[in-house]
Amino acid sequence: MEATFVIVGGGIAGVSCAETLAYYEPNESIILISESSLIKTVTNLLAITQSITSFNIEETTTNSLTNKYQNVNVLNGSLLEINDVENFIIISKNIKINYKYLCLCYGAKPKLIPQAKNNPFVVGIRDTDSVDVFAEKLAKSKKVVIVGNGGIASELVYKIQNTEIEWVIKDNHITATFVDPGASEFFQPSLKKDQKQPDLLEPIPNKRMRYEEDATYKSGAALGPDWYKHFQIKGACELPSSVKIHYKSEVFDILNDDSSEYPIKVILTTGDEIYCNLVVSATGVEPKIEFKTNTNFKLSPSNEIIVNETMKSSIPNIYAAGDCCSAGWEHSKHWFPMKLWTQARQMGNYAAKCMSGDFNKEEVILQDFCFELFTHTTRLFGYKVILLGLYNGQKLDNNYEILFRMTKEHEYAKFILQDGRLQGAVLIGDTDLEETVENLILSQLDLSPYKEDLLNPDVDIEDYFD
Numbered sequence: 001m002e003a004t005f006v007i008v009g010g011g012i013a014g015v016s017c018a019e020t021l022a023y024y025e026p027n028e029s030i031i032l033i034s035e036s037s038l039i040k041t042v043t044n045l046l047a048i049t050q051s052i053t054s055f056n057i058e059e060t061t062t063n064s065l066t067n068k069y070q071n072v073n074v075l076n077g078s079l080l081e082i083n084d085v086e087n088f089i090i091i092s093k094n095i096k097i098n099y100k101y102l103c104l105c106y107g108a109k110p111k112l113i114p115q116a117k118n119n120p121f122v123v124g125i126r127d128t129d130s131v132d133v134f135a136e137k138l139a140k141s142k143k144v145v146i147v148g149n150g151g152i153a154s155e156l157v158y159k160i161q162n163t164e165i166e167w168v169i170k171d172n173h174i175t176a177t178f179v180d181p182g183a184s185e186f187f188q189p190s191l192k193k194d195q196k197q198p199d200l201l202e203p204i205p206n207k208r209m210r211y212e213e214d215a216t217y218k219s220g221a222a223l224g225p226d227w228y229k230h231f232q233i234k235g236a237c238e239l240p241s242s243v244k245i246h247y248k249s250e251v252f253d254i255l256n257d258d259s260s261e262y263p264i265k266v267i268l269t270t271g272d273e274i275y276c277n278l279v280v281s282a283t284g285v286e287p288k289i290e291f292k293t294n295t296n297f298k299l300s301p302s303n304e305i306i307v308n309e310t311m312k313s314s315i316p317n318i319y320a321a322g323d324c325c326s327a328g329w330e331h332s333k334h335w336f337p338m339k340l341w342t343q344a345r346q347m348g349n350y351a352a353k354c355m356s357g358d359f360n361k362e363e364v365i366l367q368d369f370c371f372e373l374f375t376h377t378t379r380l381f382g383y384k385v386i387l388l389g390l391y392n393g394q395k396l397d398n399n400y401e402i403l404f405r406m407t408k409e410h411e412y413a414k415f416i417l418q419d420g421r422l423q424g425a426v427l428i429g430d431t432d433l434e435e436t437v438e439n440l441i442l443s444q445l446d447l448s449p450y451k452e453d454l455l456n457p458d459v460d461i462e463d464y465f466d
């Protein structure tokens with residue numbers, strides 16, 4: 001087989017890349033290799049501001065892509081080998097595909113704690129299959145240990161019901177990947193599960209079509225934003241959940257203990273011992289190269305394929321996007337990479353644009369504007385959360401000022417300023433500040449004269465800077 005553009009991976013990065021290429025190059029052949037019979041597509045894309053977008057991720061059959069774009073062909077299989085001298089790849093069933101351009105979007109795998117090896121009581125969460133396993137085991141569990149302090153762990157601690165939860169975090173405040181100690185304090189009341197939040201009641205019926213995966217295929221891409229809505233994430237306790245947090249702790253060992261009501265004992269680095277039914281390891285992801293190559297890619301220390309400002313790897317005509325790559329260009333001041341849906345989509349789209357540009361011998365390809373400003377919108381503990389720019393003072397060497405305002409259980413807004421100029425912000429709740437904040441970061445206006453009023457609730461800063 002052969003195609004001008006071959007893309008590996010049916011996750012957000014791969015599918016966005018294929019769709020953008022189909023738009024730019026309607027007359028060229030495109031092959032998408034997907035390990036799963038289902039792929040991930042972006043729907044309901046909504047521009048909240050110039051750089052902040054929100055969207056849903058839907059799992060859909062590969063036909064939805066091939067019916068929409070005549071020049072796209074989807075093949076089920078795994079990438080086994082790349083030959084960059086003769087420009088072909090080998091996928092499952094020994095199928096050989098010649099390419100002019102190859103884009104690798106094979107994502108990453110959960111980085112489980114080392115004690116997870118061969119231990120059926122330790123689970124990780126990545127795709128629909130792993131959630132099925134988790135939900136089934138949780139239903140029989142009275143006590144679970146959740147390890148990790150990022151988005152997945154925070155979401156689980158908030159969403160799991162009827163279970164005693166012991167949350168093991170290595171930092172001294174919760175959700176440290178996204179927020180500072182002040183904001184985590186703001187979230188603390190949400191952990192008291194007896195006050196039921198509306199979004200924690202019975203799962204909302206899903207009106208979207210759900211597809212079943214053919215059992216012969218491998219499991220698919222990382223989950224979409226509303227992954228928990230299809231699952232009862234309930235344990236076996238009669239009472240609502242309770243949460244105990246173990247700060248500055250990591251798992252030291254996990255032992256089987258048949259003498260106890262609980263089958264396993266988790267020993268923490270602090271010496272604490274927890275008896276429980278299940279351990280969930282939510283400690284991030286790591287890309288793995290599971291195929292043969294005849295030339296080695298230039299890799300980051302965590303095994304990501306390093307790409308330049310046009311998403312090109314160190315090997316000619318091979319590009320990469322999403323969780324499997326590392327943005328190896330000089331980043332703009334207010335942007336940095338993070339393994340998120342938003343960035344997987346942006347990189348997939350942009351890699352397509354760059355491949356098409358190279359194919360058409362365009363001399364200058366301007367880098368996409370989305371790499372100017374870091375933005376992330378999500379929900380944590382039932383609140384809308386928007387992160388902009390250097391929201392945690394990243395890159396500022398502790399040389400910055402913080403302004404913040406908080407109304408308990410309502411909103412939390414934090415601004416990071418350096419030399420009177422706004423560098424980043426955390427907006428929790430319906431603050432309505434995102435557009436103004438975005439403009440102030442991008443324009444780097446000197447805010448020194450207005451500092452006192454920036455977060456004054458009686459001053460409408462949107463009006464002020466209009």
Ligand SMILES: Cc1cc2nc3c(=O)[nH]c(=O)nc-3n(C[C@H](O)[C@H](O)[C@H](O)COP(=O)(O)OP(=O)(O)OC[C@H]3O[C@@H](n4cnc5c(N)ncnc54)[C@H](O)[C@@H]3O)c2cc1C
Binds near residue numbers: 009036079108126
């Ligand atoms: C439970 C969970 C919750 C998350 N929550 C959030 C969140 O709230 N917000 C957010 O922004 N991000 C979140 N993320 C992260 C987000 O899902 C990822 O950053 C994003 O999905 C990465 O997209 P990708 O296309 O690069 O990789 P993936 O979605 O992992 O897709 C990679 C694809 O490549 C395929 N593949 C792998 N190896 C091969 C091979 N050898 N041959 C062929 N195909 C292969 C895989 O099967 C898969 O289909 C979450 C992740 C998880 C697991």
